[in-house]
Amino acid sequence: MTRRLGLSVLAACLLAASLAGCFGGDPPHRVLRVLASAELADMAPILAELREQTGVELVLDLTGTVDAANALTPGAYHHDLAWLSSDRYFRLKLARSGATGAPPLRTSIMTSPVAVGVTPAVARSLRETAPDHQVSWADLADGAAAGTLRFAMADPRHANSGLAALVGVATAAAGTGDVLRPEDVTCDRLRGFFAGHRQAADDSAALVEQFVTHRADLDGIVDYESALLALNASGRLPEPLEIIHPQDGMIASDYPLLLLDPARREAYDTAVNWLRTPAVQRKIMERTLRRPVDPTVARDPRLAVDVGNALYFPDQQEVIDLLLQRYDDPSLREPTRVIFVLDFSGSMRGPRIAALRDAFAALGGGDRTEQGKFGRFYVGEQFTVVRFGGRVLDEHDLVMRQPGDLDTLRSWLRVDRFDDGTAIWSALRHAYDRAAALRRDHPQQAVSIVLMTDGENNAGLGIDRVLRDLPASVRTFAIAYGEADRADLDRVARAGGGFAVDADASSLLTAFKEIRGC
Amino acid sequence: MPNGSTIAVEPTLAVRSAATPFFRRGRFLWPFAAALACVVAGLAALAPAGHLLLPFQPTEVLQGRMASKGDYFEDPEVKRLLMGHHLQVNVTRMGSHDAAVLDTADADLVFTSGEASGNQLIDRRQQAQPPQFAKAYYPFTSFVVLATYREYAETLSSRGIATPQGGADGSLYYTLHLDKFLPALEAPDNTWNDLGLGRFGLSNGNRVVAHTPNICSANSAATYLGMLAYMKNGREVVTADGAEALARTIQPLVRSQGLPTADLFQPYLTLEGKSSAPVVVIYEHQFLSYQLHQKETTGEVDRSRVLLYPDPSFLVHPQLIALNSKADGLARLVATDPALRNRALEMGFRQLAPDAATKVEPLEGYLQSKGVQVPEFDSRTRGSLPDPLILEKMIDVAGSCRR
Numbered sequence: 001m002t003r004r005l006g007l008s009v010l011a012a013c014l015l016a017a018s019l020a021g022c023f024g025g026d027p028p029h030r031v032l033r034v035l036a037s038a039e040l041a042d043m044a045p046i047l048a049e050l051r052e053q054t055g056v057e058l059v060l061d062l063t064g065t066v067d068a069a070n071a072l073t074p075g076a077y078h079h080d081l082a083w084l085s086s087d088r089y090f091r092l093k094l095a096r097s098g099a100t101g102a103p104p105l106r107t108s109i110m111t112s113p114v115a116v117g118v119t120p121a122v123a124r125s126l127r128e129t130a131p132d133h134q135v136s137w138a139d140l141a142d143g144a145a146a147g148t149l150r151f152a153m154a155d156p157r158h159a160n161s162g163l164a165a166l167v168g169v170a171t172a173a174a175g176t177g178d179v180l181r182p183e184d185v186t187c188d189r190l191r192g193f194f195a196g197h198r199q200a201a202d203d204s205a206a207l208v209e210q211f212v213t214h215r216a217d218l219d220g221i222v223d224y225e226s227a228l229l230a231l232n233a234s235g236r237l238p239e240p241l242e243i244i245h246p247q248d249g250m251i252a253s254d255y256p257l258l259l260l261d262p263a264r265r266e267a268y269d270t271a272v273n274w275l276r277t278p279a280v281q282r283k284i285m286e287r288t289l290r291r292p293v294d295p296t297v298a299r300d301p302r303l304a305v306d307v308g309n310a311l312y313f314p315d316q317q318e319v320i321d322l323l324l325q326r327y328d329d330p331s332l333r334e335p336t337r338v339i340f341v342l343d344f345s346g347s348m349r350g351p352r353i354a355a356l357r358d359a360f361a362a363l364g365g366g367d368r369t370e371q372g373k374f375g376r377f378y379v380g381e382q383f384t385v386v387r388f389g390g391r392v393l394d395e396h397d398l399v400m401r402q403p404g405d406l407d408t409l410r411s412w413l414r415v416d417r418f419d420d421g422t423a424i425w426s427a428l429r430h431a432y433d434r435a436a437a438l439r440r441d442h443p444q445q446a447v448s449i450v451l452m453t454d455g456e457n458n459a460g461l462g463i464d465r466v467l468r469d470l471p472a473s474v475r476t477f478a479i480a481y482g483e484a485d486r487a488d489l490d491r492v493a494r495a496g497g498g499f500a501v502d503a504d505a506s507s508l509l510t511a512f513k514e515i516r517g518c
Numbered sequence: 519m520p521n522g523s524t525i526a527v528e529p530t531l532a533v534r535s536a537a538t539p540f541f542r543r544g545r546f547l548w549p550f551a552a553a554l555a556c557v558v559a560g561l562a563a564l565a566p567a568g569h570l571l572l573p574f575q576p577t578e579v580l581q582g583r584m585a586s587k588g589d590y591f592e593d594p595e596v597k598r599l600l601m602g603h604h605l606q607v608n609v610t611r612m613g614s615h616d617a618a619v620l621d622t623a624d625a626d627l628v629f630t631s632g633e634a635s636g637n638q639l640i641d642r643r644q645q646a647q648p649p650q651f652a653k654a655y656y657p658f659t660s661f662v663v664l665a666t667y668r669e670y671a672e673t674l675s676s677r678g679i680a681t682p683q684g685g686a687d688g689s690l691y692y693t694l695h696l697d698k699f700l701p702a703l704e705a706p707d708n709t710w711n712d713l714g715l716g717r718f719g720l721s722n723g724n725r726v727v728a729h730t731p732n733i734c735s736a737n738s739a740a741t742y743l744g745m746l747a748y749m750k751n752g753r754e755v756v757t758a759d760g761a762e763a764l765a766r767t768i769q770p771l772v773r774s775q776g777l778p779t780a781d782l783f784q785p786y787l788t789l790e791g792k793s794s795a796p797v798v799v800i801y802e803h804q805f806l807s808y809q810l811h812q813k814e815t816t817g818e819v820d821r822s823r824v825l826l827y828p829d830p831s832f833l834v835h836p837q838l839i840a841l842n843s844k845a846d847g848l849a850r851l852v853a854t855d856p857a858l859r860n861r862a863l864e865m866g867f868r869q870l871a872p873d874a875a876t877k878v879e880p881l882e883g884y885l886q887s888k889g890v891q892v893p894e895f896d897s898r899t900r901g902s903l904p905d906p907l908i909l910e911k912m913i914d915v916a917g918s919c920r921r
Contacts, residue, residue, distance in 0.1 A: 088777050098920060102612055102620050106780060111790060134721075177709040177725040179776035248723050252794060254785075295787040309722045310794040312776030 027055030030267040035068050035079040036060040037160065038203035039227060040255075042288050046280065056271045058083075064203040065089070065160035074099045077260040081268060085112075085160045085204075085224070086253040092317040105265075106256040107272045110281070110290040113252040113307045114164040116140060117228040117241030118220035122149060126244070131368075134247035137172035137193075138373035144196025145378035146365060146403050152199035152211045153222040157324055161204045164251040165222045166323055169193055171311040172248045173374045179312035185322040187518040189371075192378040194332060212236050224253065229289040229302055248370075249311035255290070335380035335399075336446045337438055339431045342413075343453040344387045345422040347482060352454055357413050359509040363516070364406035367509065375516040377406060382445075384434060385412050388427035389419020390459040395434075424453050426460030428476075428492070435474040448475040449496070450515055451489070452508075454482030463488055470495055477515040479503050575604050580845055582607045583617040584629035585736060586783070586801055587836050591629070593865060599857050605848050613735025613780075627845040629838045631737035631801065634906035636837030643841070653846050655838040655853040658867035661802040662741040662834055664694060664728050664826040665783070667792050669718035671824045676714055677702070680826055683894045690809065690819060691893045694826035696749045696901075702726050703746075703771045710796070722796065725774050729795035732778045734919035741832050742799045743772055743916055744903040753830070756904040756912070765912035772916055786823070797826075801834070802893075806866030806885070813890055827893060830901035833868075 029051075041062055051057040061079065063071070069090035072082060074097060084090065087106060094103055118126065126143055127133045143149030154162035167180065173193075174184035199214050201207040204227050211221045215237070221228065225243060232240035257275070259268045274280060281292035291303055314320060326332065342356065365376050377383075381400050387393040396412050398405060428451055435447045457463065476496025478489035481503040493500040498518065503511040582591060588609040590596055600606060607627070612620075617628050618635035630636040636654060643650035671692045674680035679698040682689040702708060703726055710722035730739035746768050747756045756764060775795075782798040785791050787808060802825070809819045838853070840846035852858050859869065868881045882892045903909055913919060 091777065095920065100920060102616050105610065105612075108781070108785075111788075113790075113793075176707055177723050178707070178774050247721065252790065254779075291788070291790060293784065293788065295784075295789070299789060304789070307790055307793050309724055309796075312724065312727075312774065315773060315777040 027053075029055050029057065030264075030270075031057045031059055032080040032264055032267055032271070033078075034058050034060050034081045034083050035071065035260075036062050036083040037065040037068060037085040037255075038062045039085065039161075039205045039224065040083055041205060042230070043284075046275075046283060046287065049280075049283075050271060050274055054270050054274050056267050056274075058271060062203075064154075064158035066156070066163055067158050067202070069093055072260070073097075074101070080259075080261045080264045082258040082260055083109075083255065084258070085255055086164065087256050087258060088313050089160070089163065089320065090258075092315070092320060096317045105259040105262075105268070107276070108254040108256050108293050109272075109275050110284050110288070110293055111252050111254045112224040112226040112290045113245065113250045113310075114161055114168060114222065115225040115228055115250065115307075116151070116220055116222050116244045116246065117231070118149070118151075118244060120239060120242050122219045123242035123244065129368075130247075135244050136248040136370065137169045137246045138248070138370040140244075140246065141169065141173070141190070141193040142365070142373035142376065144194070145192030145373075145376050147196070147379035147401075149196045149219050150198045150217060151196050151220040151222055152201070152207055152214070152218055153197055154204055154207045155200045155202055156327055158202040159204055159207070160253060161207070161223050161227075162200070163320070163324075164253065166190075166327065167313060167320070168246070168249060168251045168311050170323055172246070172370070175370055175374075180314045180319050180323075182316070182318055182322055185319060185326065187516075188326055188332075189374045189517045190326075191332070191336065191381075191517055192374060192376055195335075195378040195380055224290075225303075225307070226289040226291075233289070243305075245305065245308040247308055249309045250307060251311055251313055252307065254293070331444060331446045334442075334444045334446065335382055336448065337382040337384065337435075339384040339386060339435060339447065339449045341386045341388065341427050341431045341449060341451040343389075343422065343424070343455065343481075344393055344415075344418050345389045345453075345455055346418045346420055347422075347455050349416075349418055352482060353413075353416075353418075355508045356452070357410065359507075359512050360406075360410055360413055362509050363512060364410070365403060367513075371513060375513045383409060384431075385409065386427060386431055386434075387412070387415075388423060388430075390421020390423050391419070392423075392427055392430050393417070393419060395430075421459035422453065422455045422457060423460030424451070424455075424457040425463050425466040427451075429461055429466050429469070432466075432469070432471050432474065436471050439471075439473060447473075448477065448498070450477045450479065450512070451492075452479040452481060452503075453484045453489070456483065456485050457488070463492065466492065467495055475518075477501070477518070479508070479511045479515070481508060481511075577601070577604045577606050578844055578848075579606045579608060580626040580848060581610065581624055582627045582629060583610050583612055583622070583625050585611060585614045585617065585631050585731075586738070586804060587629040587631055587838075589804065589807070590862065590865060590867075593861065595861050595864075596858065599855070599861060600848070600851075603848075603851060603855075605851070607848070613732060614737035615735040615740070622841060626842055627838065627840050627849060629836060631836050632741060632834040633837055634740065634903070634909055635737060636839055637906055638910075639839060651840070651842050651846075653840045653849065655840070655849045656835050657838055657849075657853040657859070658803075658862050658869050659833055659835050660867055661827065662738055662745070662832045663800060663802045663805065663828065664797055665786055665800050665805050666797045666824060666826055668822050668824055669715065669720045670710070670796050671826060672718050673710065673713050673715045674699070674702075674826070676717065683827075684891065688821050689824070690821065690891045691825050691827055693894075694828045696745065696828050696830065699828075700746065700749050703728075720792075727771075727774045728797045728799050729775050729782055730772065730778060730799040731780060731782060733772055733913055733917035737834065738799050738801060739772070739778070740909060740913050741834055741903065743768060743913060744909055745828060745832055745901060746771060747904065747912060748830070748901045753901070755902045756908060758905075758908055761904065761908045761912050762915050765915035768912075769916045802827075802868075803866035806881075806890070809890055810864065810866060810885075810888055813888055819890055825893070827895070828901075830899040831895060832901050832903070 047058050065085050126135045130139045156162035156166040171180045173189040199210045201210045228243050278294050281294040281297045285292050383398045386395045398409050431449045438447050475498045477498040478493040478500040480486045480489045490500040501511040501514050588611050591607045591609050614630040614635045618639040640652045643652040680692040680694045683691040708726050730742050733739040783800050783804045786798050805825050812820045838849045840849040863884050885892045
C-alpha cells in the first residue's frame with residue numbers, strides 16, 4: 001500500500017515537473033514606479049493584465065505632462081520610469097540643461113493627435129464658411145474671435161494637450177509652413193483665438209470634467225483625439241461632439257515610456273515588449289481609443305480618419321518659453337483697447353477713404369485669408385475711433401460684444417465730412433491723453449494707438465512737443481499713406497515702442513494687419 | 519477416518535505471478551506516459567528552433583549598442599541562429615554617435631550605422647593607455663535614401679526633381695536628382711502645396727523638408743547633411759576650408775523640421791506616417807526589408823510607399839565593433855557565417871564582395887527571386903562625405919550640438 005502510494009506520488013511529481021517545464025512558473029513580481037501623464041489613468045485595466053501575465057507592475061504617479069517634465073531632473077530621478085504623453089518638452093529641457101549623457105531609453109507605445117471636438121451645430125457652421133469645407137486653425141480662431149466658438153483647453157503650462165494645441169495654433173498663425181521661431185511669437189496673433197478660451201484645467205482628464213460641468217456655456221473642447229472619442233462614447237453628452245482635425249495641421253503625442261533607472265532595464269524591456277505585441281496594441285486601441293504604433297493592427301473605424309499634417313514642433317526651448325510667457329501674461333485675459341487715430345483731411349477723399357473703409361470691413365471679419373482670420377477684431381476687444389482734420393473732429397467708443405457691433409464702427413467711417421487741415425500731432429496728443437485716462441482706470445488693460453495719416457502736419461502741435469510728453473506703457477503704431485512723412489511717423493512710433501508701416505508699399509489692409517497683435 | 523490419525527492437509531499456496539515492475543503498471547504508466555508525451559512534445563518544439571541542447575550549454579549574453587542596425591540583432595531569425603552558437607545580444611538603441619562616444623564600460627559591442635562614429639571609438643580605444651580592445655567588422659552595407667509616399671514622389675516627379683525607375687507606373691523606386699531637390703529645399707517658404715501636391719489629392723502647407731533623426735547623434739542625418747554639403751560644394755568633397763560656413767547655410771534645411779523624432783521608420787509604416795513625416799531619411803535595408811515582408815505575407819509589395827534614391831548616391835558601411843574577445847567571436851560570425859550572411863541579405867542589406875565560399879547571392883538576385891523590383895543605380899555617380907572630423911564639425915554647427 002505504502003509502495004503504491006509512493007509510486008503514485010512519483011508519477012504525479014514527474015507529471016507536475018513536466019507540466020512546469022512545458023508551461024513555466026509564475027513570473028517574479030517586479031514593481032516599477034512610474035511618473036505618468038494624468039490621462040494614463042485609463043490604462044489601469046491593461047496594466048493589471050501586464051502584471052498578471054509578466055509579473056511587472058507599473059505603479060503610476062499621475063500628474064500633468066509639463067509638470068512631470070519639470071519634475072524630471074537628470075541624475076535626480078525619483079521614479080524608475082516616466083510615461084509621458086509626449087517627451088518633447090522634457091527633451092528640450094534636457095538639451096538646455098547641458099546634459100551630455102545618453103538620454104533615457106524611450107519606446108513609443110501609442111499615439112493620439114490633439115484635435116478639437118465641437119457641437120454638431122458649430123461644426124456645421126465652421127464647415128460652411130471654411131474653404132473646401134476643410135476647417136483649419138484659422139477658421140477656429142475666426143469662430144473664437146466672432147464669439148461663436150467658446151472652448152475648453154488645458155493649461156499649456158501644465159498639460160501637454162494644451163501645449164501641443166498652443167504650439168499648433170501659433171505655428172498655423174505664423175503661416176510660414178516652417179517651425180516656429182522666436183520672431184514669430186513676437187507679435188501675438190492668438191488674441192482672437194484666446195477670446196474663445198473659457199475653461200482650462202491642469203491636465204487632459206480634468207479638462208474633460210470641466211467641459212462636462214460647463215457644457216451649457218461651451219461649444220467645444222481642445223484635447224487628445226482619444227479623450228474626445230472616449231467622451232463621446234461615455235454617453236455623458238446629449239449628442240456626440242464632432243471631431244475636427246484642423247486641416248493645416250496638428251501635433252501628435254506618441255506616449256513614450258522612458259527608462260530613468262537603467263538598473264530596471266529587464267523589467268522595462270518586459271513591459272515594453274508586452275505593450276507592443278499586436279494583441280495588446282489592439283486592446284489599447286479598443287479600450288483607450290489611442291492609435292496603435294504597430295502598423296499591422298487593423299484600425300477601429302473611428303481611428304481610420306486622416307489626422308491632417310503634423311506641424312513641426314520647435315527645437316528651441318526659447319520658443320516654448322516665449323509662448324508660455326505670453327500665455328502667462330494676465331493682460332492676455334484682459335480685453336485690449338485700440339485707439340484708432342484716423343486722418344479725415346481732404347486728401348483722404350475718394351479712393352483713399354474707400355480703402356480705409358474696406359480695411360475696417362476686412363478686419364471686422366470680412367478678410368477670409370488665413371492671416372485675416374487670425375488678425376481680425378475679436379469679442380471683448382474695445383475700440384476708440386478718433387477722426388481728425390485740422391483738429392479732432394469726433395471720437396467714439398465701442399466694445400465688440402457681437403459681430404453686429406462692428407456695423408456701428410463702420411457707420412462712423414461712412415461720414416463724408418472732411419476737414420482742410422491736418423493736425424496729426426494734436427490728434428495724437430489727444431489720443432495719449434485718452435490712453436492715460438484709460439490706464440488710470442484700468443491699469444491691467446493693454447492700450448495701443450494706431451495712427452493713420454496720408455499727409456504732412458500743417459496745423460496744431462509740432463512733433464517735438466508730442467515726443468517730449470510721450471506716455472509710457474502705451475504702444476504707438478503708425479501707418480504712412482500717400483504723402484505722409486515717413487521719417488516723422490517712424491520716429492514717433494519707435495519712441496512709442498511700436499513701429500511704422502508704409503501702406504503704399506503693400507495696402508492699407510496689409511498695414512493694419514502687420515500691426516495687429518503687436 | 520481413524521482416530522488419532524491425522525490427515526495432513528496440504529497447504530494451499532496461492533501461486534502469484536511474478537511481480538510486475540512498477541514502471542509497467544497502469545497506475546504509473548498513464549501519468550508517466552502523459553508526462554513523457556509532454557516532454558517529447560517540448561523537445562519536438564525545441565528541436566526545429568535549434569534550441570534542443572541549449573539548456574545544457576551556457577549562453578554568452580553580450581550587451582550591444584546600436585541605432586537602426588538593432589533591427590538585425592532583434593530579428594527573430596538572427597536571434598535563433600545566434601542562439602545556435604550559444605550567443606545572445608541585448609540591444610540598447612541609441613544614435614550611432616552616442617553609441618560610439620559615450621562611456622562604453624557596460625557594452626561588449628557597438629554597431630554604428632556608418633564609419634565616422636565608429637572610427638572615433640576605435641581611435642579612442644587604441645590611444646588609451648594601455649590600449650583597449652577594439653576590432654571592426656563590416657558585415658554589410660546600405661544606401662542612405664529617402665522614403666516617402668506615392669503622392670509626394672509624384673509631386674517631385676512632376677517638377678522634374680525625381681524620376682520613376684523602370685518607367686512603369688507603380689514603380690517602387692524613384693531617382694532623386696539632388697541638384698534639383700536642393701533648390702526646392704532652399705526656396706524660402708516653399709511648401710509641398712507650392713510644389714503642386716494638390717494635384718495628387720493631398721494638401722500640405724508645411725515647408726518642403728526631409729525629416730531626419732537628431733543630426734547630433736544619428737548617422738543617417740549626418741550623411742544627409744554630407745549629401746547636401748557635397749551638392750552645395752559643386753559636387754566636390756568638402757574640405758576644412760569653408761566647411762563651417764557651408765554648414766551654416768545648410769542649417770535651415772536640416773532644422774526646419776523642428777524637434778526631430780528618434781525613430782522615423784516605424785512611424786512611417788503606420789497609417790499616420792504620411793501626416794507626421796511624409797519624407798524621411800532612412801537606410802535602404804529598412805525599406806527593402808519591409809517590402810520583402812509585405813510580398814511574403816500578402817503576396818504584393820506596398821506600392822503606396824516608395825523610395826527616393828539620391829543621385830549621386832551615398833553608400834554607408836555599418837561598423838560592427840567588438841570591444842572584447844567574446845564580442846569578437848560574435849562579430850566574426852556575423853561577418854562570415856553563411857546562414858547569418860544570408861539572413862542579412864533577406865533583410866535587405868547589401869554585402870561587400872561576398873566570400874566565394876559562402877556563395878551568398880547578391881541583393882539584386884535575391885530581390886529578383888522574390889519577385890520584388892530591383893532598384894537601379896548608376897554606380898559611377900557616388901557622392902563622397904568629407905573627412906569624419908570635418909563632418910563632425912559641420913554637424914556641430916548645423917545642429918548646434920552640445921558635446
